[in-house]
Amino acid sequence: MARRAMSLLPSWSSRVFSVELDGAPVYFSLREKHRGEEAPRVFSRVPERSGCFSLLVCGGDRIRRAKFYAQLGDRLSRDLLPGCDLAPMASFLPNVRGSLMKGYFVKDNSESSSASERLLRDLTRTEPVLVCSYSRDRDGQMWTQHLWPPADGQGTDTSKSKYYVVPSEAPDYHPSTLNIINSDVFYSFEEAYEVIKQCGDIIPEATSVLELLPSRAEARGRPDFPVIVIEGLDATGKTTLTESLRDSLGATLLRSPPQCLSPLRARFDQEPPLIRRAFYALGNYITAEQIGQEAMKTPVIVDRFWHSTAAYAIATAVSGPVCNLPAEGLELYRWPSDLLQPSLVVLLTLDPEERKRRLRDRGQGKTEEEQELDHNQLFRCRVEEAYRRISGPACVTVDASPSADQVLQQVRLLIRGKCHL
Numbered sequence: 255m256a257r258r259a260m261s262l263l264p265s266w267s268s269r270v271f272s273v274e275l276d277g278a279p280v281y282f283s284l285r286e287k288h289r290g291e292e293a294p295r296v297f298s299r300v301p302e303r304s305g306c307f308s309l310l311v312c313g314g315d316r317i318r319r320a321k322f323y324a325q326l327g328d329r330l331s332r333d334l335l336p337g338c339d340l341a342p343m344a345s346f347l348p349n350v351r352g353s354l355m356k357g358y359f360v361k362d363n364s365e366s367s368s369a370s371e372r373l374l375r376d377l378t379r380t381e382p383v384l385v386c387s388y389s390r391d392r393d394g395q396m397w398t399q400h401l402w403p404p405a406d407g408q409g410t411d412t413s414k415s416k417y418y419v420v421p422s423e424a425p426d427y428h429p430s431t432l433n434i435i436n437s438d439v440f441y442s443f444e445e446a447y448e449v450i451k452q453c454g455d456i457i458p459e460a461t462s463v464l465e466l467l468p469s470r471a472e473a474r475g476r477p478d479f480p481v482i483v484i485e486g487l488d489a490t491g492k493t494t495l496t497e498s499l500r501d502s503l504g505a506t507l508l509r510s511p512p513q514c515l516s517p518l519r520a521r522f523d524q525e526p527p528l529i530r531r532a533f534y535a536l537g538n539y540i541t542a543e544q545i546g547q548e549a550m551k552t553p554v555i556v557d558r559f560w561h562s563t564a565a566y567a568i569a570t571a572v573s574g575p576v577c578n579l580p581a582e583g584l585e586l587y588r589w590p591s592d593l594l595q596p597s598l599v600v601l602l603t604l605d606p607e608e609r610k611r612r613l614r615d616r617g618q619g620k621t622e623e624e625q626e627l628d629h630n631q632l633f634r635c636r637v638e639e640a641y642r643r644i645s646g647p648a649c650v651t652v653d654a655s656p657s658a659d660q661v662l663q664q665v666r667l668l669i670r671g672k673c674h675l
């Protein structure tokens with residue numbers, strides 16, 4: 255951990271930090287000399303003898319990092335004194351892919367910060383974290399950041415790690431977009447496979463996933479029969495439509511994740527994004543193998559595929575309004591080159607009120623992500639927009655509010671036009 259932390263130090267003063275305050279990020283950066291700027295807003299109203307801290311998850315292997323970060327917020331809320339404010343934070347090098355570190359900012363509002371310091375010091379001894387403390391300079395106006403030496407004290411010169419904290423401009427892209435590739439969205443079988451393989455010693459079910467994988471993932475040549483994927487938020491009518499298409503076209507109906515992963519799905523849904531998304535990514539490759547076999551004999555209809563995997567992952571990694579999504583046309587939205595490409599992808603869209611009505615009428619239990627979709631209008635908009643931005647193949651949007659039969663006819667027309675069926 256110490257050696258890894260050291261390798262981050264040369265870039266420390268080029269980093270930007272963001273603290274989520276009331277749902278909006280406040281950005282700051284570090285300077286060796288102060289030029290009279292006011293301290294960033296996050297440092298207001300801290301008692302004289304107390305201070306602020308940042309805790310960034312880094313070092314260690316990525317599985318451990320992901321697992322630790324997933325429970326860090328709860329752990330800090332539980333163990334910090336009631337007078338402390340806790341806010342999600344991140345640190346990144348602007349426009350440098352993979353440079354994002356996530357963590358928490360602690361503002362101690364109690365008379366003395368010694369209890370927080372003790373707790374954070376203990377964490378640095380056992381966990382993959384970097385901790386910085388912030389203190390006021392003599393006149394009380396400026397704040398300085400001090401990087402704590404790693405717990406084993408190996409070779410860190412702390413006198414060189416003191417910086418003034420100054421406000422910073424918002425970056426061009428939302429910082430979360432920097433780490434999406436191969437942490438939230440996987441663009442090859444190998445990348446997703448590596449994650450699930452590395453989980454084997456902590457998640458026994460990972461071995462079962464590996465046993466179900468096709469021996470070699472490769473985009474086959476074009477299948478003999480058309481492959482039509484139906485996508486959309488929950489309750490937009492995918493099941494209803496895919497079953498009707500199967501019956502009316504004499505097609506085979508498949509889904510992603512495939513049936514064989516159903517018993518394992520709930521287990522992986524509990525895991526942090528890195529592991530959960532790798533599981534769904536591999537599900538697509540198993541489904542692709544099944545598609546390859548079935549499409550030699552009949553047309554194939556698929557209920558959810560890679561569009562779902564990528565769109566939900568991107569929409570979850572980024573917070574806030576749609577404008578925080580990675581820009582349209584970026585490589586983040588490209589189809590994995592080793593994954594079978596469908597002939598047509600249809601995205602069903604529905605007015606949010608009608609979607610809610612259908613959900614109520616259906617009356618089944620909801621997953622956490624489905625509840626999030628219900629409660630969070632912004633999340634729903636981000637998922638739909640991410641769906642639309644994915645290319646290679648892009649999806650064709652169909653309004654799913656008419657009757658089930660009308661939607662079926664509409665999609666049949668599209669299939670006839672595109673696949674001559």
Ligand SMILES: Nc1ncnc2c1ncn2[C@@H]1O[C@H](COP(=O)(O)OP(=O)(O)OP(=O)(O)O)[C@@H](O)[C@H]1O
Nearest residue numbers: 487488489490491492493494612616656657658661
């Ligand atoms: N065109 C339609 N008009 C009215 N109701 C519909 C229509 N299509 C489907 N429904 C009803 O809406 C509900 C949700 O449909 P369905 O289960 O097909 O959606 P889904 O997209 O597969 O959902 P999920 O992703 O959550 O499985 C069901 O009760 C279904 O009968």
Ligand SMILES: Nc1ccn([C@H]2C[C@H](O)[C@@H](COP(=O)(O)O)O2)c(=O)n1
Nearest residue numbers: 488510511534558559562563566623
């Ligand atoms: N190919 C897939 C299918 C599903 N997911 C994820 C995205 C959502 O979290 C959830 C939705 O599935 P449903 O509840 O409708 O079965 O599953 C995915 O990532 N990739």
